[in-house]
Amino acid sequence: MQTVAEVLAGHRSIRRFKPDEIPQAVIDEVLREAIAGTSSSGNLNSYSLVLTRDPERKRRLYELHGEQDFILQAPLVLTFCADWNRTRAWLKLRGARDNFNNFLGYHVAAFDAMLLSQSVVLGFEARGYGICCMGTTLHAMGEIAELLGLPETCLPVTTIVVGVPDENPGKRDRLPLRAFVHDEVYRVADTPELEDIYREREVSGWQRYMSTPRLKALCEQGGITSLAQFYTSPYKYDPDAFGPESTRLLAVLQKSGFLPASLDTAVPATQEK
Template sequence: MKALLNHRSIRKYKGDPIDDSLLQEILTAGTRASTTGNMQVYSIIVTRDEEVKRQLLPLHFNQQMVMQAPVVLTFCADFNRFNKWCKQRNANPGYDNFLSFFTAAIDALLAAQNVCIAAEEKGLGICYLGTTTYTADKIIEVLKLPKGVVPVTTVVMGYPDEQPELTDRLPLAGVIHHEVYHDYSEGDIDQIYQQKESLPLTKKLLEENKKETLAQIFTDNRYTLKDNVTFSKNLLKVLEQQGFMNNDRTE
């Protein structure tokens, strides 16, 4: 509970390496995550080599923690291994569709979260990189991912060189629904976002970005419609290229 409730995204790292035995223990914890049908349709690419990290750096928008952190982990939805096993055991796999990608992506993210919690429990810092799906096509090239494998998230890991404050979260009442979904009234929305909107950080962001509301920073600056559409199209092409869009096959 302590590790969970004190999670911080770390973006500055010391140069100290992570011991092989410690990394092995953390990765083993990752493999104990829940998984669909015990198929474990994911793979984890462990990157320590400076040259490979240099190739990954621009694909993660030149975030320097990619180079600072001693370990970069790329979590992939992976039906390649499972498909090969099926074929070698005289079974006909039907996993070249979107549902199978979604299943494998869930498996990969569950493993990633186990890894992150285990790392934080051992005194390491982590940060998820949401850029992975934006540049999945280029990451596939760098990491030599075969058909049936798609990167879904990246985690940098190392010993923290900073101790940031805990990031704010919405109140529990804002995300929990009892028995059925209860849609939000205007008053509910005002109440749920009141604390976030009143933070000193929010005031600073509004001044820096010359915006009227925090919501506008998200829609106009951080996650724009144009970017969402561009990255969506790119990811859909990747899914087709990697063999996950054959949604009409029946046998």
């Protein structure tokens, strides 16, 4: 078993897995430790996890998560949900006032679920398993909720795949510590400092993307010449897509009971496709 420091130093996102199954005893141990050792707002534990191992269900998740092959390879997919359904049922059972079916409730539950997901990641990695966290959960939140049978005020917020690694990728670089840490108050970086903070990242990140022939060809075709341009291009985090997707996300929160039905979630005319 590795220490926390060793796990953090060795973290990699794994995207190729061996077919080896994870023993149920290991899964139970990791989840039990993570739930017991993760902070929770009010100790209300406003989260749930859905474990997916069935090949057909994994294939559907593969489709919803943008057809990433490692989802089919990994023996276990865990979907972490912001969940007030269980708590609200308990409140009703005891004659207490209903609550948490609001945006603040979603906010609290989503953060609780994200905290738990990191603890689960550490638990699996400490035992030698590889993981990959998938931000694609938010892009298919409604469809994933339907597939997993999630009830009202319960929505997926992140997903991880777990398995025995079949690759050993290099560790991704991060910005220097000074980019993140502020003493007492937030200090906005001036242009020279911003240039310095991103200097190494712009070189290493750009080289990594350009080492992938498909991405290199797309960038050349689209006239993209820098890492910053790539991040807001149609091939990564497209601003033209984020507006309508944000509106759809609001509609999913509304449908699940986290936002009032009267809220206008129509896509503005300037964003319609």
